[in-house]
Amino acid sequence: MKAYVIQNAGGPDVLQLRDIASPEPGPDEVQIRVRAFGLNRAETYRRAGKMGPISGQVVPGIEAVGEVIRDPAGVFRTGQRVATAMGGLQFSRNGSYAEQVTVLRSNVIDLDGTTLSWEELAALPEAFLTVWGALDKGMSIEQGQTLLVRGATSSVGLAALTYAKACGLNVIATTRSPANRNRLEQLGANHVVIDAGEVADIVREISPAGIDAALEVIGASTLRDSIKTLRPFGAVSVVGLLGGPPVLEPFHLMQDLPAATRLSFFQSGLFGTPAMPLNDTPLPWIAQEIAAGRMPSLRVQTFDFDDVRRAHSLMESNRALGKLVVRL
Known part of the structure; x- marks a missing residue:
């Protein structure tokens, strides 16, 4: 699969698009085909080396939306629309700047029944x-x-x-x-x-x-x-x-x-832990409210997958005034 990797701390130019292996899901994990992901300050801090040393190959990204490829436990079915956030993404496991991501099942949220586009859904999770x-x-x-x-x-x-x-x-x-x-x-x-x-x-x-x-x-x-x-x-x-x-x-x-x-x-590292399970989140309701026009969309710009460096530059300029997302 194609994914952005960081091997040295620095500016947006250190984001390198590479072909890497997609980890197979373990018994407590779900493999997801990423359709879109939101951009966050945490990813620029990780890229710049402000959130711990960069050793080996780091795939950034702390949230994504997409479709289930495989769930060994059968809790989520293949093709099911889902969102994911945190759960070690970009630290203890590959992050979401990739065509596929393998995440903890406890950090997966069911979005079946939502009618929003992938771009709009990507602006929501984190x-x-x-x-x-x-x-x-x-x-x-x-x-x-x-x-x-x-x-x-x-x-x-x-x-x-x-x-x-x-x-x-x-x-x-x-x-x-x-x-x-x-x-x-x-x-x-x-x-x-x-x-x-x-x-x-x-x-x-x-x-x-x-x-x-x-x-x-x-x-x-x-x-x-x-x-x-x-x-x-x-x-x-x-x-x-x-x-x-x-x-x-x-x-x-x-x-x-x-x-x-x-x-x-409040730290979003609590997502998916016993202290903050994600089975009762308002995310599906928020998606419905935005689809119905009762809540405004926060998405202000969508980037192609090969344009992530420019997206990082815009995010760091503080001129976005809303959520930046990347569509695969």
């Missing part, structure tokens, strides 16, 4: 599963609540905005650029706040008693300010590190953490 984990599992969001999305123009931030709106929440979205205001409003943001480094006072003007929940995509550099927006018993979940290393130093529990608020860090 971003929306992360949002589901942070908002539903981590913060137990409810209809009518107010959510702050700090870093809303990232792919995860946009997924959080559209998912929260579909679930009946009010959303305050932040962006550093006024030029992005219209994009966020079109996707349903109730309020757009231009982020110059501190937004707590502006959010408190919108919601004087404080908000119910905050999704922190930027990370440690803005976390203290995001926490200040919460009401008592409100919650914040960190899902991104766009603002730098995940280090808070020093952090004063009484001064920096308002009374009775909850702070958590």
Whole structure:
């Protein structure tokens, strides 16, 4: 099969398209024919050597959609439409930048019955599963609540905005650029706040008693300010590190953490583990909502398989304002 491999850390030029063997599935694995995959920052970090050393041959990619080739256990049938994400992809096993991928069965999601194109489906798994984990599992969001999305123009931030709106929440979205205001409003943001480094006072003007929940995509550099927006018993979940290393130093529990608020860090490495099984994910529902026009698509550009280097360059330019996908 053809796959992109990395043998040295570096820029997009280190992505090399090669012919490699497709691993046969073991008893707890499923082999999938990849039809499309989404692009993620984690893949640029892996390529650049920021997520551990590159030894031997690394196939990047942490998500894909496609059709089952073989499931030794017979849980998934041949030809079944599925999605997969994480489960060691691009670290302990070959990633999804390939014509075929062999993954843990616990990290496979049934998408039979969905009518979306492969390109549209490829924009969903990693971003929306992360949002589901942070908002539903981590913060137990409810209809009518107010959510702050700090870093809303990232792919995860946009997924959080559209998912929260579909679930009946009010959303305050932040962006550093006024030029992005219209994009966020079109996707349903109730309020757009231009982020110059501190937004707590502006959010408190919108919601004087404080908000119910905050999704922190930027990370440690803005976390203290995001926490200040919460009401008592409100919650914040960190899902991104766009603002730098995940280090808070020093952090004063009484001064920096308002009374009775909850702070958590959600990692998508939980996908498919006993702590976060994927048999009840909202992914099929999200696909149906997008197909029906009740949720907007986040896909902004589709690349051919031989154009992955250019896709990486665009992703690193921060000009995408949505999800980039590759169609095989």
